[in-house]
Amino acid sequence: GAVVSQHPSRVICKSGTSVKIECRSLDFQATTMFWYRQFPKQSLMLMATSNEGSKATYEQGVEKDKFLINHASLTLSTLTVTSAHPEDSSFYICSARDFRSNQPQHFGDGTRLSIL
């Protein structure tokens, strides 16, 4: 079936550094990709929606200068957490779908980000 690969699965870094997370669709063209954030024991919260070749649409309250999203091809989207701080520590999950097909979103395995 359709697979979405997310990398890295876990990252630990110092405060102030920038971290890039990749999300790839492996056997379908992802016209639309989604980035979610999940805090412990809380829901997945949609951060932004990106369509290939255009700027991402951010949800209310999400800082677009902090969370840079690029969706330059039909198989790859990246989320860069810029100048990360401990409060950015969280579980980030991407999903992808081809809006031309009547198929649901396919999710990656998530990235555990820990900022020291």
Added chain:
Amino acid sequence: GDSVTQMEGPVTLSEEAFLTINCTYTATGYPSLFWYVQYPGEGLQLLLKATKADDKGSNKGFEATYRKETTSFHLEKGSVQVSDSAVYFCALSEREYGNKLVFGAGTILRVKS
């Protein structure tokens, strides 16, 4: 705004027990409803869905019925297995595969042999 409320876990059951995980929602209009499952170390997978009132979604022995009058979409399985141990998320979207999914907090299910 739209929201989904799930029963808190963890839910711990013995093998072959009956499972119910409650889910209620608040939404304007007529949302589509979903259950997703996340097995340890894996991403979320769509388990089942229902797109209109009284629809019943089913898959792998799991069932859930879209109840508009009670705004509920409870997940049930008649006889759970150890392999069903996972985190279960209830979610809704404005349309069947609309862009924005609103998730519940997730319910951990542990099944003991």
